[in-house]
Amino acid sequence: xxxxxxxxxxxxxxxxxxxxxxxxxxxxxxxxxxxxxxxxxxxxxxxxxxxxxxxxxxxxxxxxxxxxxxxxxxxxxxxxxxxxxxxxxxxxxxxxxxxxxxxxxxxxxxxxxxxxxxxxxxxxxxxxxxxxxxxxxxxxxxxxxxxxxxxxxxxxxxxxxxxxxxxxxxxxxxxxxxxxxxxxxxxxxxxxxxxxxxxxxxxxxxxxxxxxxxxxxxxxxxxxxxxxxxxxxxxxxxxxxxxxxxxxxxxxxxxxxxxxxxxxxxxxxxxxxx
Numbered sequence: 001x002x003x004x005x006x007x008x009x010x011x012x013x014x015x016x017x018x019x020x021x022x023x024x025x026x027x028x029x030x031x032x033x034x035x036x037x038x039x040x041x042x043x044x045x046x047x048x049x050x051x052x053x054x055x056x057x058x059x060x061x062x063x064x065x066x067x068x069x070x071x072x073x074x075x076x077x078x079x080x081x082x083x084x085x086x087x088x089x090x091x092x093x094x095x096x097x098x099x100x101x102x103x104x105x106x107x108x109x110x111x112x113x114x115x116x117x118x119x120x121x122x123x124x125x126x127x128x129x130x131x132x133x134x135x136x137x138x139x140x141x142x143x144x145x146x147x148x149x150x151x152x153x154x155x156x157x158x159x160x161x162x163x164x165x166x167x168x169x170x171x172x173x174x175x176x177x178x179x180x181x182x183x184x185x186x187x188x189x190x191x192x193x194x195x196x197x198x199x200x201x202x203x204x205x206x207x208x209x210x211x212x213x214x215x216x217x218x219x220x221x222x223x224x225x226x227x228x229x230x231x232x233x234x235x236x237x238x239x240x241x242x243x244x245x246x247x248x249x250x251x252x253x254x255x256x257x258x259x260x261x262x263x264x265x266x267x268x269x270x271x272x273x274x
Contacts, residue, residue, distance in 0.1 A: 005152025160211025
């Protein structure tokens, strides 16, 4: 059985008994809280501060981190010359046994999707990515098949923002099924296509992003996806999600297959190890 992103994640969760996914989001306002004009800062200053910020969080959280989730947007916004290379430095500084989920939310097809996959995996060294699945299997396949069959992807399913109801909560023709439940069901079918095997006999290749801010939707997504699909449940803390309610709704019967991403709750803490 081939080891892939999700088997690596499962191993890590078991070994440290933690479902914490540590977000690495170097907002300029957190890097330079006293600054009122970021244009005065050189790109080198911004990138050095971003690396130090992320490395400080990594060093403090290694014993507790099931995975790290750098958000590519904040690195790209640091500057055109050094922003992405700073992201690479941060990923390289993470211990190799800890999975790195690159939060990029890509969604395209064909050679474009393949180029995105190459950038995320071959150049930046990520083990998994976040994707928008609304263009279907064609937009997911390049990230988890072929030479990337050992990688993994979390598909946006029912996100933590209130506006997610505009599309993802719409009812389809099937009785009492919302768009997000259909996406959750598709993860099983698409995982089977990744490996060419029945989903039940191999580790999954796909997980779901379901916000912790809506425990009812989280519970429905878990039911639609089944017990083996990993769920990344953002929104605990700064966005108001309740951890206990989210865990009751999202964990499977074995008490696993769920990641709780925390960014600001750690970066703004005085004791980041606590």
